[in-house]
Structures are given as C-alpha cells and as structure tokens.
Amino acid sequence: MKPAPFRYADPRSLEEALDVLTAEHGAxxxxxxxxxxxxxxxxxxxxxxxxxxxxxxxxxxxETTGDGVRVGALVRHDGLLRDSPDATAAARVQxxxxxxxxxxxxxxxxxRGTTVGSxxxxxxxxxxxxxxxxxxxxxxxxxxxxRSTVGWQDLFVGPLETSLAGPAVVVDAFFPALPxxxxxxxxxxxxxxxxxxxxxxxxxxxxDEDRRVAAVRASYLSVGLVPEVHDLTEAxxxxxxxxxxxxxxxxxxxxxxDPDGDIHASADYRRLLVGVLTERTLAEAAAEALERTAx
Amino acid sequence: MTTSVxxxxxxxxxxxxxxxxxxxxxxxxxxxxxxxxxxxTGTHVGCAHGVCGSCTVLVDGVPVRSCLVLxxxxxxxxxxxxxxxxxxxxxxxxxxHPVQEAFRECHALQCGFCTPGFLVTIAAGLEARDATAEIxxxxxxxxxxxxxxxxxxxxxxxxxxxxAAATMRDDAR
Numbered sequence: 317m318k319p320a321p322f323r324y325a326d327p328r329s330l331e332e333a334l335d336v337l338t339a340e341h342g343a344x345x346x347x348x349x350x351x352x353x354x355x356x357x358x359x360x361x362x363x364x365x366x367x368x369x370x371x372x373x374x375x376x377x378x379e380t381t382g383d384g385v386r387v388g389a390l391v392r393h394d395g396l397l398r399d400s401p402d403a404t405a406a407a408r409v410q411x412x413x414x415x416x417x418x419x420x421x422x423x424x425x426x427x428r429g430t431t432v433g434s435x436x437x438x439x440x441x442x443x444x445x446x447x448x449x450x451x452x453x454x455x456x457x458x459x460x461x462x463r464s465t466v467g468w469q470d471l472f473v474g475p476l477e478t479s480l481a482g483p484a485v486v487v488d489a490f491f492p493a494l495p496x497x498x499x500x501x502x503x504x505x506x507x508x509x510x511x512x513x514x515x516x517x518x519x520x521x522x523x524d525e526d527r528r529v530a531a532v533r534a535s536y537l538s539v540g541l542v543p544e545v546h547d548l549t550e551a552x553x554x555x556x557x558x559x560x561x562x563x564x565x566x567x568x569x570x571x572x573x574d575p576d577g578d579i580h581a582s583a584d585y586r587r588l589l590v591g592v593l594t595e596r597t598l599a600e601a602a603a604e605a606l607e608r609t610a611x
Numbered sequence: 612m613t614t615s616v617x618x619x620x621x622x623x624x625x626x627x628x629x630x631x632x633x634x635x636x637x638x639x640x641x642x643x644x645x646x647x648x649x650x651x652t653g654t655h656v657g658c659a660h661g662v663c664g665s666c667t668v669l670v671d672g673v674p675v676r677s678c679l680v681l682x683x684x685x686x687x688x689x690x691x692x693x694x695x696x697x698x699x700x701x702x703x704x705x706x707x708h709p710v711q712e713a714f715r716e717c718h719a720l721q722c723g724f725c726t727p728g729f730l731v732t733i734a735a736g737l738e739a740r741d742a743t744a745e746i747x748x749x750x751x752x753x754x755x756x757x758x759x760x761x762x763x764x765x766x767x768x769x770x771x772x773x774x775a776a777a778t779m780r781d782d783a784r
Contacts, residue, residue, distance in 0.1 A: 317659065324637035324683055327614040336614050346681075353640070353679045354660040365616060366637075368684060394673075422757025424667050424674040424732060509756045 319356035326368040330375075330485060333367055334460050337483035340365040345485055347389055350421070350429030351437040375487060380405040384451075384492040385413060389433070389485070393417050393426035409493045410451060411604075412500040416443040416518055419502065422510040436486045438471070438478045441512045441538040443502075444489075445472065449543035450518045450535035453491045459484045472542040497530075498522040499604025501597035504537060505589055507580065513537045514581045515589035521601040523609055529555050529602070532565060534594055539575045539586060546572045548594070557602045566595035622686045626651065627695030635682050642666040644682035645692060653693040655727050657759070664758030665728035668692045674735045693727035696734055709782070710734045713775035714768075721762035728758050733772055742783035746776040 323340070327333040337343050344363035346352055347370065355361040369375065369389060376390040385406045387396070396403050396417045407414045413431075420426055420434070420443050434444040435455060447453070454467045460483055473479050480486070494500060504516030516537030524530040532548040551565040575586035621634045626649060633648040642659075645651045645668070657663035659678045666677040669691035696708040710733045713719070720726045736754045740746075751772045755765060 318640070318643070319638045321618070321636065321638055323616045323618050324620070324681070325614045325616040326683070332614045336616060340616060349681070349684075350661060350676075350679055353681070356638075357640075357660040357678070366681075368681075370684060422664070423736070423753065424664065424676050424757055425661065425679075427673045428675045428680065509752065 317357055317359055319353070320359060320362040322356075322363055323365040324368065325365065326371045328371055328373075330369075330372055330458055330487070333369055333372055333485055334458065334483050336365070336367050337485070338460055340367070343367050343483075345369055345436070347433040347436075348392065348429035349433075350425050351434060351439065369485060378402040378406050380409050382409070382493060384453075384490055385410050386488050386490045387413075387431045388488050389430060391431055393420045393429050393431060393434075394423070396431065397426065410491045411494060412447055412451060412502060412518060412520070413491055415500060415502040416447045419443050419504050419510075419513070419516070425510075432486050432489045435471075435489050436478060436480075438473075438476055438542075440472075440475055440540055440542055441516075443504075443513075443516065443518075443537065445543045446516065446518050446535040446537050447491065447502075448489060449545050450520060450533060451491045451494075452545075453489060455486045456488045456490070457484050458487045463487070465490075468543065475541050494520070495522055497524070497527075497605060497609045499601040499606070499608060501600035501604070503593050503597050505593065512580075515539060515575075515586050515593060517590065517593035517597050519594065519597045519601045521598060521605045523557065523602075523605050527557065527606060527609055529553060529557065529560050532598065534569060534597075536569075536573060536590055536593075539573050539590060544573075548572075548598075552598075557606050560598075560602065562595045562598040562602075563591075565598055566591035566593075569594040620683045620686070622682050624682075624685050624687070625689045627691055633682070637681065637683050639682040640678050641668070641670075641680040641682050641685055641690070642677035644685075645677060645690070648682075651692055651694055653727050655724055657725065657728075662759070663725070663728070664732065665725045667728040667731045667758070669731060669735055672735070674732050691731070693730050696730060708734050709778040710737065710771070710775040713771040713778065717767050717771040717774050719763065719767040719771035725758060725760045729755065729760070729768060732758060733775065737772075737776055737779055742776075742779045745780075746773060 342364035375388040379386040504513035522531040548565040551568040552560040570591040577583040655665045657665040697705040
C-alpha cells in the first residue's frame with residue numbers, strides 16, 4: 317500500500333526540528349526510514365507530520381574514546397561496517413557493535429537505516445536494541461527543555477514502544493567499551509540471511525586474572541517483549557575457558573527466557589534455539605576473551 | 612528561520628544523468644516518483660515495503676530500496692535506475708553492463724519482474740569491490756540475498772554474478 321497522507325518538514329537544525337515537533341500534533345521523526353516507512357506503507361502508523369532530520373548537521377559522527385562508542389542519529393548501519401578509521405576505532409573498543417550490525421537486514425537497507433533509528437524503533441527482534449542492552453548503553457535525548465541521558469532499562473517499554481513522550485529527538489546512542497579480559501560473539505537464526513531473526517543471541521564473557529570465567533551475560537532477539545540481559549555466570553563461574561560447560565550455561569538460559577510462539581517458530585523451538593545459540597556463542601566469546609587476555 | 616511544513620513539494624533530481632523535476636505530494640515514495648511522475652518504468656515495485664528488493668536503485672551511488680525513500684528526500688541527489696546501467700558506445704548505440712550481459716548469458720531471468728532490482732544491486736556491489744580478486748561464494752550470497760526471485764531458484768542468478776565478476780576481472784587486468 318501507499319502511506320496515508322502526511323505533512324513533511326526537513327529542518328536544518330535540531331532547534332528547528334524540536335520547534336516543528338512541538339508545533340505539529342502527532343509528528344514523528346524520520347531518519348533512515350527503513351522501519352518507519354514500511355509501517356507507513358502497511359498503514360500500521362499514520363503520523364500527521366514527518367520531521368525528517370536528515371538535513372540536520374552534526375548528527376552523522378561516530379565518536380570513539382576509551383569509555384565507549386557514541387553513534388550519532390544519522391550514522392547508517394553501513395558506517396559501522398565499512399572500511400574506515402571511524403569503524404575500525406569503534407570495533408576495537410566495542411566489537412559487538414559491528415558484529416551485530418553485520419546481521420542487520422541486507423546491504424541496501426544498511427546503506428540507509430540508522431543504528432539510533434533502530435533503537436528508537438524499539439523492535440525486540442532488532443539487533444541494535446539487544447546490543448544497547450547487553451553493553452549497558454544509553455541514548456541522549458534532546459527536548460525543548462534540554463538534553464538528558466536515558467539508560468536502556470528506562471527506554472524500552474514494550475514492542476515498538478519507548479518511554480519517550482512529547483517532542484523529542486534521540487541524538488545519539490552510547491555503547492560502553494568492552495571491559496578488559498572480555499570477548500563477545502553474536503549469532504542469529506533466520507529463515508533467509510538478513511531476514512528478521514527467529515532467534516538471536518549476543519554474549520559477553522569476562523575472565524579473571526587467572527583466566528577463569530568471571531562473568532557471562534547474554535541478550536536475545538525475538539525472545540521477549542523488550543530487550544533483556546541475562547546473567548549466566550553461575551553455570552560456569554570459576555571454570556577455565558577450555559573446561560567450562562557452555563551447554564550448562566545454555567540450559568540455564570533456557571530456563572530464564574519466556575519466548576512467544578508465532579507463525580515462524582513455536583515458543584518451545586525458540587527456547588531450544590536460545591540454548592543452542594548460547595552454547596555456540598559463549599564458546600566463541602570465551603576464545604576471544606582468552607586471546608585478548610593473552611595480548 | 613521557520614521550517615516550512617508541506618503537503619506538496621517540488622523535487623529536482625538527476626536521474627541517469629538527466630536533470631528532472633516533479634511536483635509531488637510529500638507521501639510519494641521514490642519508486643512511484645520514478646514510475647509514475649518520470650515514466651521510468653524499469654524500476655519494478657513488488658512488495659512496496661522493503662522486503663523484495665525489486666525496486667532497488669542507486670541514490671548517490673549506493674543501492675537503496677526506492678519504496679523506502681520518500682521522493683522529497685532525494686531532492687538534489689543523483690539516482691541511477693536499471694535504465695542507466697547500459698553505457699553508450701562510440702557509434703551511438705548502447706553496450707549492456709557486464710551484469711546485464713551475464714544475466715542474458717546465464718539465463719538468469721524468467722519472468723523478469725525481479726530482474727531490475729537484482730541488476731542494480733549486483734552491478735553496484737561488483738563495482739564497489741576489488742575487481743581483480745576472485746569472488747567468494749559468501750560475497751555472491753550477500754549480493755543476491757536481499758532480493759526475492761520466485762522463478763529461478765537463484766542458481767542461474769548466482770551463476771550470472773560469478774560470470775559478471777569474471778568479466779570485470781578480465782577487464783581490470
């Protein structure tokens with residue numbers, strides 16, 4: 317179908333964007349549009365006005381420091397994958413970001429869709445929402461009253477629903493750096509490469525100074541109503557990397573999640589995939605943690 | 612400065628090297644601008660919500676789903692459609708793009724509905740890579756993975772990608 321009629325503005329500054337969002341009742345921010353425009357085309361959403369922020373300067377940067385990676389609202393998914401100094405620096409400080417981004421849809425979508433937009437879209441089957449949760453990240457929200465930081469726990473309210481109300485623009489997302497002696501992995505199962513994940517998993521394994529497992533955290537895609545982070549440490553705590561029973565961690569994960577069934581997969585099948593993907597990704601992440609500990 | 616909030620806009624866009632202008636409702640998507648306002652019907656619309664890939668065009672050189680971009684968003688941009696893939700030869704005729712040649716050679720289309728999206732996506736993908744390197748199966752899968760074809764089963768499309776990559780490699784050497 318075609319989108320229902322709406323009005324359109326493409327402001328040239330953040331202040332103007334917030335002015336229009338304030339003045340226009342039922343206005344919605346448009347960035348990459350790769351989630352929003354399908355919603356409009358299917359008439360699942362019919363905002364009165366779209367405020368296109370693509371011509372707002374200063375929102376297209378990736379800033380990496382020792383503390384983490386700050387991704388501006390107009391950085392396309394491809395900007396974290398493409399061979400560039402910005403992408404390389406970001407991948408060094410928080411490797412999970414690029415690793416998960418490689419699973420986002422198809423190249424033509426990644427050329428246009430944005431990291432921050434997919435977080436603001438708050439789809440529990442999205443890669444970026446899971447990564448924001450797993451890394452303990454936050455977003456910066458600009459409103460007419462000023463800027464504030466909203467942590468991931470306070471952001472996601474339900475499927476496609478955030479806590480943001482009134483005129484607001486998410487101007488960046490911050491992904492804290494991967495801690496020392498840690499490794500990450502990300503994997504998903506989909507019907508076709510690039511399709512929505514039937515189930516996906518991102519994990520972080522942290523070792524102690526004796527190279528034993530100190531902490532294990534996981535976040536899943538298409539499993540709950542909002543992104544969740546599960547602590548799986550107790551299944552493998554204190555074990556050396558080659559002696560850890562990752563299947564036990566997978567079994568623990570299966571007891572912690574509460575997936576729904578739909579046309580693509582039953583709840584039981586999703587729970588099974590949680591176990592399989594957990595075991596698989598943890599072994600990979602632990603090997604990377606060991607490598608980074610040795611280096 | 613007050614930002615204008617409009618229901619209709621005039622869009623100026625360079626399509627396949629030609630400057631075009633159209634006044635459209637702001638809800639017009641790029642695929643409809645191309646087909647209905649500019650009468651360039653080479654771009655096909657399959658699903659109209661970003662799943663099938665048949666409407667893929669290049670905006671400022673990169674492949675995008677033209678059903679997921681508003682016409683007003685490409686104001687001032689350069690768009691290349693399937694009609695712009697072939698090159699002029701020195702006798703005023705046209706030479707097919709290596710990917711178009713490969714599709715003909717490998718019988719990579721049957722009904723042809725999805726073909727424009729495949730051609731544009733694959734052409735851009737092959738032009739963006741190091742032509743002298745052997746193409747991997749993973750690269751081939753990535754190049755065709757975002758487009759749906761209901762006739763061919765993809766075997767001949769993938770054969771065409773490898774064929775086109777080989778032609779472009781020979782040309783680059």
